Amino acid sequence: MRGLAILAPAVALGLFVATVETGSAQGLLDALNEAVEDPTLPVTATFKDTRIVNVQSNETPAEGVLHFVIAHRFGTLNSGAYELWGLDNAQMRMAFDYGITDRLAVGVARNTYQKTYEASIKARLLRQSTGPDAFPFSVTWYSVAMANGLKAPTDVNPYYFSHRLSYVNQAVIARKMNEDLSLALVPSFVHRNYVETTEDAHDLWLVGVGGRYKLTQRFSINGEYHHYLSQQFGDGFSPSLSLGVDIETGGHVFQLHVTNARGMFERSFLAEPVGSWGDGSVYFGFNLSRVFTVKS
Amino acid sequence: MTNFFFPLLALLTVQVSAQQFMTRTGHVHFFSETPMENIEAENAQMSGLLDVTNGGFAFQVQMRAFHFEKALMEEHFNENYVESEKFPKATFQGSIRDWQAGWKDGETHDVVATGSFDFHGVKQDRDIEGKLLWNGKAWEIETRFPVALEDHQIEVPAVVKDNIAPVIDVDVTATLEPR
Numbered sequence: 001m002r003g004l005a006i007l008a009p010a011v012a013l014g015l016f017v018a019t020v021e022t023g024s025a026q027g028l029l030d031a032l033n034e035a036v037e038d039p040t041l042p043v044t045a046t047f048k049d050t051r052i053v054n055v056q057s058n059e060t061p062a063e064g065v066l067h068f069v070i071a072h073r074f075g076t077l078n079s080g081a082y083e084l085w086g087l088d089n090a091q092m093r094m095a096f097d098y099g100i101t102d103r104l105a106v107g108v109a110r111n112t113y114q115k116t117y118e119a120s121i122k123a124r125l126l127r128q129s130t131g132p133d134a135f136p137f138s139v140t141w142y143s144v145a146m147a148n149g150l151k152a153p154t155d156v157n158p159y160y161f162s163h164r165l166s167y168v169n170q171a172v173i174a175r176k177m178n179e180d181l182s183l184a185l186v187p188s189f190v191h192r193n194y195v196e197t198t199e200d201a202h203d204l205w206l207v208g209v210g211g212r213y214k215l216t217q218r219f220s221i222n223g224e225y226h227h228y229l230s231q232q233f234g235d236g237f238s239p240s241l242s243l244g245v246d247i248e249t250g251g252h253v254f255q256l257h258v259t260n261a262r263g264m265f266e267r268s269f270l271a272e273p274v275g276s277w278g279d280g281s282v283y284f285g286f287n288l289s290r291v292f293t294v295k296s
Numbered sequence: 297m298t299n300f301f302f303p304l305l306a307l308l309t310v311q312v313s314a315q316q317f318m319t320r321t322g323h324v325h326f327f328s329e330t331p332m333e334n335i336e337a338e339n340a341q342m343s344g345l346l347d348v349t350n351g352g353f354a355f356q357v358q359m360r361a362f363h364f365e366k367a368l369m370e371e372h373f374n375e376n377y378v379e380s381e382k383f384p385k386a387t388f389q390g391s392i393r394d395w396q397a398g399w400k401d402g403e404t405h406d407v408v409a410t411g412s413f414d415f416h417g418v419k420q421d422r423d424i425e426g427k428l429l430w431n432g433k434a435w436e437i438e439t440r441f442p443v444a445l446e447d448h449q450i451e452v453p454a455v456v457k458d459n460i461a462p463v464i465d466v467d468v469t470a471t472l473e474p475r
Contacts, residue, residue: 036320038384041358041361249455251368
């Protein structure tokens with residue numbers, strides 16, 4: 001019994017030496033990999049820009065970064081050669097978004113369409129991450145207030161400032177499936193203080209889906225569709241469907257697309273898309289974004 | 297039996313701690329200098345392991361833990377150049393040439409690490425010169441070496457050719473403590 005007791009540590013020592021020898025000769029890197037746990041890191045660049053086409057993506061400008069967007073939507077493609085298939089008839093949107101922190105951004109914008117002003121706030125609530133504390137998707141909140149700037153209609157009396165306002169709240173639930181494919185689910189709630197007819201609902205619920213697929217490092221195809229959860233929308237509107245591409249060139253992202261939404265603010269493209277894919281009354285357009293590092 | 301076993305176990309532990317030295321907080325910095333733009337990034341999470349029985353040496357660094365001055369640079373670095381999703385780490389595995397136990401003398405020694413440098417999925421056999429110092433408690437390592445982007449199949453598109461140096465200087469400093 002005592003003899004065995006002496007033997008056991010000796011055998012253990014022998015085994016130990018053997019392990020160390022092979023360990024140091026071959027797999028120092030493997031030993032390192034075992035000793036060091038990979039850190040939890042956020043997944044970045046789920047989308048190239050803060051928008052998929054019209055709708056917000058989960059991305060926000062980083063802290064201290066000013067994100068400037070110039071966007072155009074030309075006239076309908078079916079308007080013929082006289083209008084150069086819509087190019088003569090552009091609507092413009094100019095927007096400034098600023099990252100207060102890496103997770104919180106505020107923005108202002110002006111649209112020529114219905115002379116609409118926007119003020120917005122966007123917050124990354126949850127971030128997709130990898131590593132020991134991995135999280136499978138990102139959730140970004142977006143709230144925007146929009147003010148119609150057209151002259152007061154003569155047939156509405158009284159017409160207060162509050163008549164001009166509408167609001168959208170939405171959650172962008174996004175996941176970078178892999179290096180190339182990113183998908184988003186975007187439930188939206190639209191409230192319009194004033195609507196044109198009694199047929200139109202003040203409140204609308206929609207659920208949108210969007211995504212991008214990278215064909216090359218700097219080129220992707222993007223799409224989005226917003227489904228009305230009930231027949232709450234008025235005549236002449238069809239659900240918003242947009243298809244496009246992202247082209248990245250250094251500090252700029254060009255987004256070129258075709259959409260049935262005339263305006264580039266949420267009220268217009270979610271609740272009131274006036275065009276229709278069926279008859280070709282869709283709009284060619286682009287978003288051009290540039291970032292400026294204001295504070296580093 | 298316990299009387300016999302425990303001193304031996306203690307001896308084993310001492311042996312282990314004395315032969316491998318490690319860091320999780322090594323510092324990597326790289327610099328790209330062009331007339332158009334200077335780009336630099338920092339990473340303070342390099343891990344490394346040194347085996348002082350034979351000079352065996354390995355390090356690894358998470359690409360996504362590099363931080364740049366501008367957020368957009370960081371995004372482009374990860375997305376377009378090093379493809380961090382596909383190739384999350386850069387590693388080096390090899391040994392310090394002609395390892396001598398006598399280097400543990402408090403002097404700085406010029407050494408050469410010979411091994412395989414794996415970056416962007418491309419392995420290159422490299423001899424990397426550096427300095428080694430035993431500070432009484434830990435091994436301090438310091439090196440600067442060039443990395444040619446072409447050698448590691450990192451493509452730089454024509455429009456930004458003038459903004460990114462074809463050869464990047466990489467600085468590494470680490471203090472490896474008994475494991």
